Amino acid sequence: MPAAIDVHGLxxxxxxxxxxxxxxxxxxxxxxLAFLGPNGAGKTTTIEILEGFRDRTxxxxxxxxxxxxxxxLSWRERIGIVLQESEPVPExxxxxxxxxxxxxxxxxxxxxxxxxxxxxAHSADQRTRKLSGxxxxxxxxxxxxxxxxxxxxxxxxxxxxxxxxxxxxxxMIDALRELGSTVLLTTHYMDEAEHLADRIVVIADGLIVAExxxxxxxxxxxxxxxxxxxxxxxDPRPPERLxxxxxxxxxxxxxxxxxxxxxxxxxxxxxxxxxxxxxxxVARPSxxxxxxxxxxxxxxxDA
Amino acid sequence: xxxxxxxxxxARFDLLIFRRNPAATFFTVVLPLIFLFIFTSIFGNEEIRPxxxxxxxxxxxxxxxxxxxxxxxxxxxxxxxxxxxGVLKRVRGTPIPAWTFVLSQALAGLVLxxxxxxxxxxxxxxxxxxxxxxSGIPSxxxxxxxxxxxxxxxxxxLTSIIPSEDAAPAVTNAVFLPLYFVSxxxxxxxxxxxxxxxxxxxxxxxxxxxxxxxxxxxxxxGAPWPWQHWLVIAAWGIVCAAxxxxxxxxxxxx
Numbered sequence: 001m002p003a004a005i006d007v008h009g010l011x012x013x014x015x016x017x018x019x020x021x022x023x024x025x026x027x028x029x030x031x032x033l034a035f036l037g038p039n040g041a042g043k044t045t046t047i048e049i050l051e052g053f054r055d056r057t058x059x060x061x062x063x064x065x066x067x068x069x070x071x072x073l074s075w076r077e078r079i080g081i082v083l084q085e086s087e088p089v090p091e092x093x094x095x096x097x098x099x100x101x102x103x104x105x106x107x108x109x110x111x112x113x114x115x116x117x118x119x120x121a122h123s124a125d126q127r128t129r130k131l132s133g134x135x136x137x138x139x140x141x142x143x144x145x146x147x148x149x150x151x152x153x154x155x156x157x158x159x160x161x162x163x164x165x166x167x168x169x170x171x172m173i174d175a176l177r178e179l180g181s182t183v184l185l186t187t188h189y190m191d192e193a194e195h196l197a198d199r200i201v202v203i204a205d206g207l208i209v210a211e212x213x214x215x216x217x218x219x220x221x222x223x224x225x226x227x228x229x230x231x232x233x234x235d236p237r238p239p240e241r242l243x244x245x246x247x248x249x250x251x252x253x254x255x256x257x258x259x260x261x262x263x264x265x266x267x268x269x270x271x272x273x274x275x276x277x278x279x280x281x282v283a284r285p286s287x288x289x290x291x292x293x294x295x296x297x298x299x300x301x302d303a
Numbered sequence: 304x305x306x307x308x309x310x311x312x313x314a315r316f317d318l319l320i321f322r323r324n325p326a327a328t329f330f331t332v333v334l335p336l337i338f339l340f341i342f343t344s345i346f347g348n349e350e351i352r353p354x355x356x357x358x359x360x361x362x363x364x365x366x367x368x369x370x371x372x373x374x375x376x377x378x379x380x381x382x383x384x385x386x387x388x389g390v391l392k393r394v395r396g397t398p399i400p401a402w403t404f405v406l407s408q409a410l411a412g413l414v415l416x417x418x419x420x421x422x423x424x425x426x427x428x429x430x431x432x433x434x435x436x437x438s439g440i441p442s443x444x445x446x447x448x449x450x451x452x453x454x455x456x457x458x459x460x461l462t463s464i465i466p467s468e469d470a471a472p473a474v475t476n477a478v479f480l481p482l483y484f485v486s487x488x489x490x491x492x493x494x495x496x497x498x499x500x501x502x503x504x505x506x507x508x509x510x511x512x513x514x515x516x517x518x519x520x521x522x523x524x525g526a527p528w529p530w531q532h533w534l535v536i537a538a539w540g541i542v543c544a545a546x547x548x549x550x551x552x553x554x555x556x557x
Contacts, residue, residue: 053392053395053554076398077398081393081396083389083392083396085555086388086389086393087390089320089390092319092320096316100316103312103313103399104394104397104399105397127323143393
């Protein structure tokens with residue numbers, strides 16, 4: 001089965017500004033892929049090229065077998081788009097907005113069922129201008145789904161949301177998995193990418209710097225485990241061989257890639273000295289650390 | 304779904320949206336009627352000749368105002384607003400053909416204009432004793448249909464030069480308000496200075512109000528046929544439709 005999205009050597013320049021500098025990307029049919037990167041990394045530029053809203057400078061792009069720049073209108077029958085910023089028509093109710101949108105497709109989903117799917121059935125008769133931010137985002141998703149697309153683009157679906165609204169949206173996007181849709185979503189939240197996506201592609205400064213599952217990304221990055229504790233003022237100084245440093249606020253910190261051995265040395269020394277190690281903590285590198293490491297030094301990465 | 308069904312379906316939604324938009328409804332429906340009542344109150348509605356009331360000269364101007372509000376003003380403002388709020392971009396991401404969407408706007412405007420024509424003619428007749436000769440009806444209908452479509456094209460072309468949602472009412476009023484005064488919409492003056500008359504002659508507003516006035520002319524010999532005015536209105540419509548096709552934007556300026 002051909003890939004839903006196939007991109008080779010994509011670039012986009014605005015004069016001297018190179019927003020996208022050579023992106024390769026494959027999204028398989030039925031896959032949920034997160035396009036992860038900080039603001040200004042080139043995520044939205046890339047996704048809008050795939051959606052057919054922008055022309056590229058160079059590179060090969062195939063979306064559902066078509067080049068978005070030359071695809072016929074029928075290509076849009078199979079694509080659903082949630083834009084980063086798009087208001088519904090304020091004068092219509094949620095149900096009317098979905099009905100109007102359904103009329104643009106030859107074989108749409110049932111509008112009422114679509115509202116049900118995104119959990120907006122009870123607000124169907126509300127004017128869209130009266131909907132809350134979270135409800136508007138649900139409506140956005142309903143409008144993207146009502147055409148019964150096989151591929152869905154979500155551009156930063158939860159940006160600006162409070163944590164509970166984000167959790168709620170995640171539930172909705174999880175539901176897309178059950179519909180069997182292919183989804184490409186952009187986000188600048190690592191935890192969102194980890195939660196929602198089968199696979200994560202990290203973009204920074206217009207280049208792809210890493211890709212894989214969340215675990216693969218974590219493993220690929222040489223981020224150390226952090227062992228910390230809070231020595232008492234009259235505790236003896238730990239030996240230098242442990243490679244410890246002060247964490248700047250009175251605590252002690254050891255960064256290590258060999259957790260077992262380092263812990264053993266530390267605890268042996270502590271036992272020998274008859275001291276405990278208050279607030280001893282062992283922290284594996286968080287995804288956030290991995291992300292920062294990946295996007296912080298894109299020039300050093302092998303892109 | 305055939306193209307025509309799609310067109311009519313969208314136009315019905317556009318009319319629903321218009322009906323629920325208080326500003327658009329006020330400027331298209333209520334304000335022209337208020338002007339009609341004000342003019343007849345200030346200037347009176349004397350019988351200037353047997354069977355001919357003064358309001359016979361106000362009604363066509365008011366109708367022109369209503370047609371332009373329903374099409375050019377309304378579309379310039381709502382389409383700019385929809386563009387800047389990302390509504391049009393979302394439409395662009397669906398399989399509806401661009402021309403279906405744009406033409407439906409003009410079609411909805413035309414329906415509005417026909418309703419307003421019926422309303423204004425009826426109020427003129429019942430309240431102000433303004434009669435429309437049967438021989439003037441074809442000319443009236445042609446003027447209304449041509450005016451509605453051309454001014455819809457003018458409104459759509461205007462959106463290309465309006466940079467933002469906030470600027471839309473300002474730009475639109477800056478264009479049309481002065482034109483109303485030199486285009487026999489509010490005042491019909493015989494001794495206007497030459498350059499004012501020239502401005503009126505160049506732009507299509509005066510040609511619309513004059514074509515409507517000729518349709519209402521109680522002294523007309525036979526059926527009025529103001530083809531020179533129609534020609535100018537149509538020329539503006541065609542040029543603006545061409546401009547729209549080349550410059551209409553679907554994505555916000557941000």
